[in-house]
Amino acid sequence: MHDGFEALLADPDVDAVYIALPNSEHVPWTLRALEAGKHVLCEKPLALSVADVERVAAAAGGLTVMEAYMYRFHPQQRRVVELLASRVIGELRVVRAAFAGVMDPVGNIRYDPSLGGGATWDVGCYAFDVPLWAFGRAPERVRARFHSEGGAPVDTSGVATLDFGGGRVAQIDYGFDYGPCARYELQGTRGWIGVRNAWTGPDEECVITVVTDEGRSEEVLAGADAYEHQAAAFAEAVRTGRTPLMSLDDSKRTARVGEALVEAARTGADVSL
Template identity: 35%
Template sequence: MTTDDAALAPVRFGVLGASKIGREKVIPAMRASPLCEVVAIASRDEARARAEADALGIAHAYGSYEALIADDDVEAVYIPLPNHLHVPYTLAAAQAGKHVLCEKPIACTAAEARALRDLPPGPVVAEAYMIRHHPQWRRARALIAEGAIGAPTHVHVSFSFFNRDPANIRNRLAYGGGALLDIGGYAIMSARLLLDADPVRALAVIDRDPDTGVDREVGGLVDLGAGRRLTFAVGTQRAPGQWVRVEGKEGDLVLDAFPFNARADVGNRIRVVRAGEECIEEVAPADQYRLQAEAFCRAVRGEPAARDALTGVDSALVTLRTVDALFRSERTGAFETVG
């Protein structure tokens, strides 16, 4: 928190849904920051909303999402609902004059997300890609910009976990489940951040669960133009793991200490290999959810630089267009244009 931050009134948040990421990560991070105040939570089950409010120290509980959105004391809405509900409630909240921080993906398809472009200009609407606020990612980008590995040409990403529970929203096709929407966006965002470019075409090989129909393993090749590319593998039914490797013309940069699910109490590291020598740079612990919430609050309070640091609707659309192209490639077996 900076001296300037001390002059900012905290943003009053309402939370739609009692999801695990909200309960365990985002709400505690918000409550730890003087820039945020979580004043309400809603569930379709009012008893559950009340129980979660009591457990998390939140004053108001609602038995419907609409009732929370109508609360005049709520300035901003955090949405960790299942993917297929993101656009409807982002629209409802923003049209009611609320600022919106929505979990990724902000929509299931680019076509669905385009409705968000027509929102009134006042509310801040952002997709919750918390990694871009973590110091390890900011430092990795700075190292690449400084020429630590020469011109970057290739990003490799692997991200996986094991979950075969058919009742889990990640395994429900109608809810926007599957590996590509759940964690594939991290691979795409990694390339966009580290190569400073956007995808132009994409190719995918996808394996689907025979029982649920969701994509459980996705291998992709994404062309970002000018000789820059992303290769990735994301899976929801294999051993947990995550790493990012950037190849440059003069060396490599590796993030292999939880680049996506960084713990707030454990430091991270960046490995740079150049001319046969390895340099390891330690990164101090940081709560990326708190940093994300604080950037959002600064944007709400009118700081242009903070708004630029968020993942807005236009940026979200780039990632979703890439996801759409990868799914089209599943059907055609060929490169598909991102657009």
């Protein structure tokens, strides 16, 4: 046991740390950990701005920093990536993603704007991360509308359209004030892939649906702990020095989209990236 975070970072036997503090504390403690020579696995969002991700990247040197989008490491997610790459549904054109669940605001850090709260930087991150990896790039422009249930000091839900150009688009919704839902769909020119529980728990069965002109099929995968797979992947990146699956370039793109959604909701206008 250590008497505070500073003592933990000062321990020479500690090689890496996992930062699961409120959003506003991610960058300060990531920078302190890097200064202490520790590798960092940091909960999403790593940062609330591109500028802060760039600060982290500049401080990292030869150390590994990975943003913790745990679902990307789940066997279900890896299988979907394989299916998409196989072009079984043709060219990807539309992504639909939704992640929401009712949360009690009492004592909940997600409702505190000083701690980086709000639905967009919590469940929304997962929803808009889906089209980012699926299309493999940032959108050209975004449009967003936020809602604050009961006059909450943060956004409690949001809907957004991300335009990737060339007829490629993503439609997402997320929130704390409705639900539950946790699904996404990848619509291609020859069919679609659906994941009914995209952010699945360790004991939940995983079902992937594929529909094409040739028919409908379902793949059922056993439950797995995404956090366990994430930790193993992070440890491997630390040991080998290889760029992790969720790279700092990915984190810059994610922060850029999050900033754009906030700006689009604030102004009521499309925001170009």
